[in-house]
Amino acid sequence: MTVEPSFMLYEERIREGDTVIVYVTYGQMVPTVVKRGQTLMMKYGALRHEFIIGKKWGQRLSATAGYVYILRPTSDLWTRSLPRRTQILYTADCAQILSLLDAKPGSVICESGTGSGSLSHAIALTVAPSGHLYTHDIDETRTSKVQEEFQTHGLSSVTTAVVRNVCTSGFHVENSADGVFLDVPAPWEAIPFAAKSISRVRGGRLVSFSPCLEQVQRACLAMASAGFVSIETIELVPEQKKIVTQHRQSLEEFEEIGDAYPKERKRNADGELVENTERVSTAIVYPYSQPTHTGYLTHATLLPVLE
Amino acid sequence: MTVEPSFMLYEERIREGDTVIVYVTYGQMVPTVVKRGQTLMMKYGALRHEFIIGKKWGQRLSATAGYVYILRPTSDLWTRSLPRRTQILYTADCAQILSLLDAKPGSVICESGTGSGSLSHAIALTVAPSGHLYTHDIDETRTSKVQEEFQTHGLSSVTTAVVRNVCTSGFHVENSADGVFLDVPAPWEAIPFAAKSISRVRGGRLVSFSPCLEQVQRACLAMASAGFVSIETIELVPEQKKIVTQHRQSLEEFEEIGDAYPKERKRNADGELVENTERVSTAIVYPYSQPTHTGYLTHATLLPVLE
Amino acid sequence: MEAETPPQTSSCINSGEYLIVQKIDGEQSRIVRFTPKQKILIEKLKFTADSAFGKPHGLFEVSNNQCFPMSVDRLIEELQLQEAPVATSVIDTEVITFETVEVSDPRVVIAPSALKLEPEQKRQKLEMDAVLEMKKQGVSGQDLVAKLVEGSASFQTRTVFSQSKYIKRKAKKHSDRVLILRPTIRLLAKAYYLKDPDRLAMLRADQLALILQMAGVHHGKNVIVFEQTLGLITSAVIERLGGKGGCVHIHRGAVAQSIPCVHSMNYDEKTLSTFLPVRIKCILAEKQLPYETNRRPFDDEAENGGVEHKAAEKIEDQDLEVLARRNERLDKEKRGLEMISEQKAHSLIIGSRTVDPISVLELVYPKLAPSASIVIYSPHQNILVSAYDWLAKRQTINLVLTDQMCRVMQVLPDRTHPLMAQHVAGGHVLSGIKVVDQ
């Protein structure tokens, strides 16, 4: 029996049909489905797919103009490397949303919109194999694209992508979800439908993502009216740092050699080569410019209904 | 000629009438005016004022139950130790407000409300000796209290405290300020008056402090209508840290002695005293709970008027 | 594909279950094991566990030491009644004055002159005896508030706006509504963080979420965990594995202890089958060691624990059941050690408080499968800078150090702003991916 490729199979070696993440540098990753006869063209050279098949996951390979690493896809790597079709939810928000939804294997989750499918993948991987993701979008190109990706990534059996405006027509399932995630411009319109889609006997969680505060204000009111409790809005602001080695010059050294171009040795006044000063490893905020806001996350609980 | 005590005289030794900051611990400071015959009663004991006079600023003194330090008042120490009468602007915001007002010696600044006088002191000290602070409050007890303090602190000549509702009656001076600071519940009502109080020929700066975003939204609209340009809203969130020494246990050590009560030496399984593990100095967020929001600072420029 | 696990249909409270208890609008969150005859205490509210048995998880009203299921609709009606006047756009100075009271800034010394009682506090003080008396008589919180509001001398003179504030404040203080919920990792994380951040290495719920995502923990993965966070990271990993894969839990002593977060999740056997405790000793020896049957395990942690539950194990060598449990433990440990020695682990998570992560990396990193994710949490940035250097020397790729701010917003009509004060202690997360050359 041949097994279909899947993000959820953890074989040691790469097989044809697997999706791999070709890692060039921190900022440069390309996701590719391995197929005999094809060649990956990158900025740093070409790589024949034949050469990838049978190699270990995580192995370094030579392209024509430098090394690359072939990584096993994870939720985070997929988010960072996926083709951007629209606004995207990054790992920090995805992680938080999964937690706020109390998502775990077996959970039934409704999502709207599908967007780039970044969060959809994160949810599908988390609820598999016994749960299910229903993802909704008004744009058919997005749902069909993510459906295709789920197929390639072995996640079809735990996902359903639906073209549907949840703000007017509600969700694909009613009285069955453990969690609902909303990333729509007018969440307050979808919130009554979200309440309907949640399992009455188990209750469930609602998470809404909105960039603007005015959206949050209306969403909070709508949640309270729809019977949600423990309503809370949070904002995450991640900060990325890198490690650099830093001088610990004495004042004498500074007087002698200055602070410019610290990587080179300098000649002092007598023309002698002067040693570099002591250095320590230290963390600095990098890059200097970073995302400082993505959106507010408003979350709430719908309690089980008393019969 | 006797010289009146003043925050702006920098004598080496403490004289009668000087305001001193009695520093007990980081969280414990008491401002006191030194007066013969009086005794300061503190949690940590009593201290006779006679004992303070003639001592050097910054000197350690023995109270009946421990040491204290007698510090020269600064804007920051005054803010941290002043009697709290109302909501208070802390050092981080005060510092930022001075900067956003482009305050310097010679500046004419209008402030409303006076509140605790925390910012009033910071402004007065910055614009002295050639500038002036006009501080306005609707509550007469506040203006008279700050006036009294200014007298004691040698800042009377650069300050005027006015009982006045700037939202209905405008500021004490017109066409003369270099900067206006607003900390009032409805800043939008005061903004047209703020524009009037600013010098037409020099132009000037406006800074408004508001805890809630709805106030900010209305203030921004009011500023634009009143002719201000370069309108921007910022938020500062300071984070305080302290330095602790931290373990660098190896896994072996952890297995042997555990992680509990790291200050003590522990006996190992054979009953021998085990040395403490290596420690490094490191910064942690402390206290664990901290202010995470004071208010938004909206600032803008009024350009000089073309004649 | 595996067979589907049955959906959790039972939302009834059973005896012996660990549960989360919160007051509506309360500050605390308690994790309590509900056993017969037990008294449940939460922010001065008291009721017997028995009164909750057989009822669905959710909202309860407490009265006369009993809790009674309550409809959410009623709660919402009441809240809307209280909130209604607030929804107008009146702004008065009280907003600011009130907020000042809420901010507790530890940097501020309240000088003696400021220590006089606020007029309202004075009034409240006089009323206190009456309140206590009414409570004794079993008057419900709702009625209590009504009575207080009625009796407040100054109430008639307040604005509509401050009236609603007043009612709300009172409602909060005297509320007798509690939520009794099935524990989730998120609720556990929050409860322990607020209770004792030190014991949890200051790990915040939002950072725990990030750790799980960066480590790529999903059904079927093999994950090695070394943590000093009361079992929180381990428990979260176990939940996400959903009964397949493995969570190697490296622990001190003979038995995994001080892991209340694993116990209080009420996991079923299948879910717990992925929990593979491995002794540090075995990791150090690179092989499984026998139990030294004459020695009891270290238990000083249990003493110092200060946690509400501890590992139920007591070793009595005569007991057959105990022997069976030990054999099961040895089997699981064997599985865990094989996962390491055969390089089958897809993720390594270190959440350390006193142990240098490098000490763990030295033993475990070489044994990780290539392409494995490494995630290290520490409250100390310095410690992670060293770990970063260590990993960078071994060509670990995708290395990044992140920190994140998490703020709660107050969203109320005309009073929207981030909370004025909040627990902010936390740590840093270092992550990377192992690769191989050949």
Added chain:
Amino acid sequence: MEAETPPQTSSCINSGEYLIVQKIDGEQSRIVRFTPKQKILIEKLKFTADSAFGKPHGLFEVSNNQCFPMSVDRLIEELQLQEAPVATSVIDTEVITFETVEVSDPRVVIAPSALKLEPEQKRQKLEMDAVLEMKKQGVSGQDLVAKLVEGSASFQTRTVFSQSKYIKRKAKKHSDRVLILRPTIRLLAKAYYLKDPDRLAMLRADQLALILQMAGVHHGKNVIVFEQTLGLITSAVIERLGGKGGCVHIHRGAVAQSIPCVHSMNYDEKTLSTFLPVRIKCILAEKQLPYETNRRPFDDEAENGGVEHKAAEKIEDQDLEVLARRNERLDKEKRGLEMISEQKAHSLIIGSRTVDPISVLELVYPKLAPSASIVIYSPHQNILVSAYDWLAKRQTINLVLTDQMCRVMQVLPDRTHPLMAQHVAGGHVLSGIKVVDQ
């Protein structure tokens, strides 16, 4: 009391003045010395300095390489016209889509498949030649926008909301309005930070403000400064002293160099009288040293400076004027050294980039007056942790390490949120107070 300094009544632009030039809604801020015949360039806009001379500081419109004073009222009318449709509460999906374009997240790889041109960019590309042509013909920015909007094929089909967005975006790109302002410390700090944060040790304007306040810099104070921040800290201290007190500026080499922020503030002589440069050599020797007249001062910094202005000093020994200047310098240095040796300094500020603050503390700390404030800035927390330990051993009190987040909010009807991306690099501030035992 001192005599009052005359208020700055002249708000006319003079030849030789340093000025800040910004486009309305522009990104950059340039510091330029306006000299005759000079061409001023800002974000693709160009005009001659001469056309600004004699005009009041403020708002200008640029046309045909000349700038003309413009009334703010006109600008505001135009802005209100643009904003009007936005002030309704229409929300559509374009809000979100548009913001995605604005976020430039360096962590995102745009995979080849996503690198196709957006439809609108395509349209713009076609129009670009026409725009350039119109610009050459001297069509003003305002007219240009009108023409573009008129000609945009898709404009009629847009919603009111996105129409206003469109106009605004266009207005931003083709705006020919500039602000020509007298430099302030705040504007300088922002301009240099955005231009080259590395050279400024990543010192943000909000952190500079905090440093000044923690150091208690006011009229008449004596302050010792060692900094590697292009003279920014020194200049801010000089301004706050207002002509009385002293700012000892410890510098490398024979003359204080690489301090553009001091030069570009156009300080008068009285204000500059408190600027007391002291050579590191003299600090090390603990006495004033003569100038070695045969050697030129180190000047590699001037080479590497990359700043727009440099100290105008050129040493020619024959020149009498130069000799006079040197004597003045020696006098000021003497005053500075006395301030140190006689323990008269009330504050010490260190803003270091490569120099270990401890190296400065060792020389200067013992010489500070008791009750003096110590404030140390560094982009590296590690460095400050060591300095903290050093100071704590010397019984420095009131020690605290702070860090602060500073975020800009976008405040627009129905679109209020913090900016999506922003420069966040910065540092940490350590402060304390020196005390004495005896």
